[in-house]
Amino acid sequence: MILESFSEVIIPSGSDPAKDPGAKDTCVVEFIDRLLDNDKVQVQKAIKSYLKELNRHCLKSKNKSFTELEPENQKKFLKLFEKSNQKRFSWLKRMVMGAYYSNYQPEGYQGVSVWQTIGYLGPMTWAEMTWDMSNPVYEKEQEVKEAVQL
Amino acid sequence: MGELLSYDEAVELKNKKFLEEEADVCIIGSGAGGSVMAYELSKAGKSVIVLEAGDYWKKSDFNQMEIDMSRELYWEKRQIKTEDSYLGISAAKMVGGGTGVNDGVARRAPADNLERWVGQGAAGYSRADLDPYYEKAEKMMHVRQYDYSFWNKNNQLFFDGMKKATPWEAWPAPVYIVSCHRSGFCNLGCKYNSKQGTFLTYLPYAITNGVRLFAKTEATGIELNDKGEAHIVEAQTYADTPGYPPIEMKIKAKIVLLCAGAVYSPVFLQKAGLMNSNSQVGRNLATHISTVFLGVHDDEVLAYRGTPVLTDRNLPYPEYNLLLEANFTFPMEMADIIPGWGEEHKDIMKKYNRMQGIYVTVAEDAMNGKIEYDEKTDSPKIFKPMTDNDRNWIDKGRSIAKDMFESVGAKEIFESSAVTAHPECSNRMGSEPKQSVVNLHCESHDIPRLFIVDAGVFPWPVAVNPSLTVMAIAHKTAEYLIDDPKGYF
Numbered sequence: 001m002i003l004e005s006f007s008e009v010i011i012p013s014g015s016d017p018a019k020d021p022g023a024k025d026t027c028v029v030e031f032i033d034r035l036l037d038n039d040k041v042q043v044q045k046a047i048k049s050y051l052k053e054l055n056r057h058c059l060k061s062k063n064k065s066f067t068e069l070e071p072e073n074q075k076k077f078l079k080l081f082e083k084s085n086q087k088r089f090s091w092l093k094r095m096v097m098g099a100y101y102s103n104y105q106p107e108g109y110q111g112v113s114v115w116q117t118i119g120y121l122g123p124m125t126w127a128e129m130t131w132d133m134s135n136p137v138y139e140k141e142q143e144v145k146e147a148v149q150l
Numbered sequence: 151m152g153e154l155l156s157y158d159e160a161v162e163l164k165n166k167k168f169l170e171e172e173a174d175v176c177i178i179g180s181g182a183g184g185s186v187m188a189y190e191l192s193k194a195g196k197s198v199i200v201l202e203a204g205d206y207w208k209k210s211d212f213n214q215m216e217i218d219m220s221r222e223l224y225w226e227k228r229q230i231k232t233e234d235s236y237l238g239i240s241a242a243k244m245v246g247g248g249t250g251v252n253d254g255v256a257r258r259a260p261a262d263n264l265e266r267w268v269g270q271g272a273a274g275y276s277r278a279d280l281d282p283y284y285e286k287a288e289k290m291m292h293v294r295q296y297d298y299s300f301w302n303k304n305n306q307l308f309f310d311g312m313k314k315a316t317p318w319e320a321w322p323a324p325v326y327i328v329s330c331h332r333s334g335f336c337n338l339g340c341k342y343n344s345k346q347g348t349f350l351t352y353l354p355y356a357i358t359n360g361v362r363l364f365a366k367t368e369a370t371g372i373e374l375n376d377k378g379e380a381h382i383v384e385a386q387t388y389a390d391t392p393g394y395p396p397i398e399m400k401i402k403a404k405i406v407l408l409c410a411g412a413v414y415s416p417v418f419l420q421k422a423g424l425m426n427s428n429s430q431v432g433r434n435l436a437t438h439i440s441t442v443f444l445g446v447h448d449d450e451v452l453a454y455r456g457t458p459v460l461t462d463r464n465l466p467y468p469e470y471n472l473l474l475e476a477n478f479t480f481p482m483e484m485a486d487i488i489p490g491w492g493e494e495h496k497d498i499m500k501k502y503n504r505m506q507g508i509y510v511t512v513a514e515d516a517m518n519g520k521i522e523y524d525e526k527t528d529s530p531k532i533f534k535p536m537t538d539n540d541r542n543w544i545d546k547g548r549s550i551a552k553d554m555f556e557s558v559g560a561k562e563i564f565e566s567s568a569v570t571a572h573p574e575c576s577n578r579m580g581s582e583p584k585q586s587v588v589n590l591h592c593e594s595h596d597i598p599r600l601f602i603v604d605a606g607v608f609p610w611p612v613a614v615n616p617s618l619t620v621m622a623i624a625h626k627t628a629e630y631l632i633d634d635p636k637g638y639f
Contacts, residue, residue, distance in 0.1 A: 010491045022496075042527045075492065090231065097485040101499075102217035119503030120454065120481050123214035124333040 002051045004029045005067045007096045009074045018111040026114060027106035028099040035099070047095065050088040057081055169387065169399045173197040173362075174639060175631075176383045176403035178369040178418065181247020182620040183603035184409030185348035185356065186287070190628030192359035196639065199362050199401050201385050203410075204243035206349070206365040207250065212339030216480040219338035223251050225414065225529075229486070232519075232532045237568050238487070239437060239532060241413045244339075245365050246349035248411065249617055252571070253336050253459040253477070254325040254345045256293045257614040258284045258622075260464060263514070270609040271580045274590055280622045287621035291326035291346050295460070298322075302332065302456025307445075307506045308476035309461050311554030320461045323475070326351075332456045338480070367399065371422040372406055372600065380406040380600035404638050405599050405631065409624075412573035412606035413521060417530045419577075420523040425596035430587045431577060435519030436611040437534055438572035440511040441544050442479070442487060443551040445560025446501045453478035453507050464513060464613055465550075471513050472547050473613060478507040487566035498564060506560060510547030512540050513613040517575050536568065544568075572616050577606035592627045599638055603627050 007023035014020025023029075036044050058066040058077055069077060082089040103115045103122070115122055174196040177184045184200060192198045204223070212219065220228040222244075229238040242248040259267075261277035268276050287293075298306065312320040326346040327336075336345050343350055357363065367387035375381040383406055386396040408415050416432035419425055462475035479487070481502065488498055519534035548565070555563050580586030583595040588607055594600040603624050605616045612619050631638070 011496060012493055014496075020496075040528070042529075046527070078491075087231070087233065093491055094229070094231075094486045097491075098217070098482045101481040101485045102215075103481075104217075115481070118481060118499050118501075119450070121452075124331075124335070124455070129331060129333070 001067050002055050002065075003032065003092075003096075005074065006051070006054070006078075006092060007032075007100075009071065009078055010093055010096045011100050020117060021111050021114065023096055023100050025111060026100060026104060026109065028096055028104070030106055031099045031102070031104040032095055046091070050092055053085065053088055054081060054092070057085070167395075167397060169397055170402075171199055171362075171399065172402040173199040174403065175199070175405045175407060176201065176401045177407040177409055178383065179203075179247060179409035179411065179415075179604065180245050180348070180353065180363065181242065181409060181411060181604065182249050182348060182617045183605075183624045184407065185246065185249070185352035186621050186624035187407050187409065187603055187628055188356040188361045188363075189290075189352040189359070190625060191631065192356050192361045194628075194632045197360065198356070199364070199403070200356075201367045201369050201383070201399075201401070202245050202247075202363065202365050203368040203414075204245060204247075204365065206245040206363075207339060209339075209341045209343045212335070212341040214333065214335045214338055214341065216338060216482045220482065223339055228483070230413065230530055230532060232534045234533075234535065236536060237437060237439065237532075237534050237570050239413065239534075239573055240571050241411055241573070244349075245363065246347035246353065247409075249326075250339060250347040250349060251337050252615070252617060254327045255459050255462070255475075255615040256288065256291060256324045256326050256618040257462075259612045259614055259619050260467075262467060263610075263613040266514070267608070267610050271582065271586075272590060272609040273581075274626075275609075275623075280619070280626070283622035283625035284618060286625050287618055288324075290351050291348075291618075291621070292328050292351070293324045293326050293618075294328070295322040295324050296327075296330065296457065300330075300332075300457070301460045302334070302453065303451045304453035304456070304478055304506055305460045305476040307447075307451070307558045308474075308508060308554070311508075311558040312463060312474070314557035315553035316550060318463055318465065320463045320474075320476075323460050323462050325457070325460065327457060330457045334455045334458055334478075336458050364399075369410075369418060372424060372597075373400075374597065377598070379598045380594075405601065408600065408602045409604045411604050412576045413530055413532070415602055415604055415606045416521045416576045417523045420521075425587070425594055425600070427596050428584050428587075430585065432521035433576065434517040434578050435521055435532070435534060435576045436515050436517045436574050436608075437519060437570040438473075438511050438513070438574075438611065439515045439534075439536060439540050439544070440509050440569050440571075441547070442477075442566035442569060443508045443510060443548065443555070444488075444564045444566070445506045445508070445551075445555030445558075446562040446564070447504050447506060447558075447560055450503050451506050452503055453505055454480060467513070467613070470546060471543050472550075473511040473513045474547065474550070475509050475511070476507065477509040478505070487569055488564060489567050501562070506555065506558075508551045508554060510544060510551055512543045514611045515540055515543075517578075517611065519573075519576075521576055572605070574605040574608045574611055574616055577602050577604075578609050579607045580609055591630045592623070598636075601627065601631070
């Protein structure tokens with residue numbers, strides 16, 4: 001629950017989630033759970049402890065758990081947490097960003113893909129490949145004695 | 151004729167619990183250093199076993215998916231963060247090591263840079279000394295350059311920008327990429343065998359010479375003999391079938407070569423409790439601290455498509471201690487290195503396909519880092535504080551990048567958090583045992599018959615991408631071992 005709330009603040013949905021999905025719309029947490037299942041036990045423990053620490057800080061400073069805060073207050077709290085717990089925050093942020101920009105699409109997802117929102121074409125298809133032995137560009141390929149002897 | 155572990159051997163291996171081998175040389179790590187050593191020593195008639203913690207990858211195994219390849223081809227999913235979370239460091243984990251996932255840039259270190267190596271006590275490592283070895287590596291790795299017309303827009307904008315906005319002209323980068331398909335996925339493994347990792351060059355020849363290579367085999371320690379010399383390498387090799395436990399290995403060897411890279415060589419030594427009498431193992435780490443500057447254009451740049459790095463430039467030293475190169479990265483990593491989060495971060499990422507990337511690298515950054523093995527997490531802990539000097543160089547680079555972007559029409563400029571891909575100097579060489587880990591022949595001061603041959607032995611940061619220099623040092627060290635002045639063989 002904490003991770004879900006955290007991910008929604010890190011990558012919020014746009015005004016039209018179908019065209020501008022956030023972490024919640026693409027079920028980032030579901031994907032993270034799958035990835036962590038295959039990770040080292042130490043990594044799983046570390047993530048759990050970072051989330052626990054985040055919530056502990058929140059309880060201490062706001063008297064509420066992170067999930068109980070309003071979105072605007074969650075944002076404010078995370079800005080402070082980021083400053084005081086840079087390592088833990090950056091681990092969690094990286095995990096959420098990585099899952100989101102991996103282009104994971106949960107079953108039944110109908111919206112645009114994350115890659116579409118950023119204009120990333122992904123792996124190169126055969127149709128896209130321009131390699132052609134008769135392409136004159138390849139005739140200019142040359143050995144490079146001069147360039148290396150600098 | 152040698153071979154990768156054959157099917158029959160693999161089947162036989164699955165039924166064993168313990169494997170004993172013997173060879174003249176045992177090499178830990180199959181990257182730029184290890185591959186060259188395997189090739190040269192086997193060519194000279196030595197029996198060689200290579201242990202590689204990573205897996206063996208064929209071109210058809212690479213799927214160009216960042217989420218998959220970052221987890222499979224690298225230690226720690228491609229990013230070992232320093233303890234202050236400021237820098238991300240990558241270390242490859244595959245047969246061929248870093249040469250399987252780097253950009254393939256193959257520059258010789260500038261002569262003045264190597265003069266500073268000599269100034270650090272590394273006699274015999276001037277440019278003139280290393281040139282013959284560089285030449286060998288360039289030939290074996292099919293180093294070449296590509297014409298401007300072949301470059302993607304990111305590289306062309308870099309070149310044009312430097313010409314318009316600075317007193318310098320960018321250089322075409324020599325690369326070990328043959329008949330490039332211009333996919334842009336060098337860092338995730340080349341599925342066309344165009345990028346010449348050492349698993350396509352040195353290692354096949356080495357195997358033809360009789361080298362036995364055990365992939366998915368992690369060295370765990372080195373037993374010393376009564377004289378305190380490296381004697382037996384202990385390792386664990388992993389059968390792929392679920393339910394089979396790892397198989398313990400012991401390899402008796404006359405010489406042990408540790409070529410696990412500037413991060414994992416010190417980690418191995420610390421984990422095994424070896425050679426830290428002078429506390430230099432893992433110290434003096436330099437990392438080519440870089441900052442990625444991103445310029446956003448009105449039109450698509452598609453910087454992630456096409457050969458990543460075909461042009462760069464070392465700026466004059468000492469006025470500018472900088473290496474600038476055209477480069478870019480994939481969405482997951484880009485999202486991580488662009489500071490911030492929330493709506494603003496998302497809006498920046500939406501400009502991804504219109505971004506141009508310039509990597510500004512402190513060519514000779516402070517050797518103030520250290521690597522420690524963390525038993526709790528079974529992974530490295532890296533400390534690499536950024537100095538005021540590093541910041542000043544980046545400031546200079548920022549100003550140059552800004553001028554370059556503006557001259558080619560970029561409308562917005564963003565700056566990443568610091569990154570790096572070139573850890574070095576963590577097991578530095580030197581003639582003073584108190585200040586170095588290995589001598590000038592790369593042999594451990596503490597443990598005879600143990601040699602380290604990777605970027606960790608650099609006595610001073612190299613001012614360019616390091617893989618060609620690692621190969622040159624490996625050729626040089628192999629020559630020394632083949633001469634065998636100490637009668638080890």
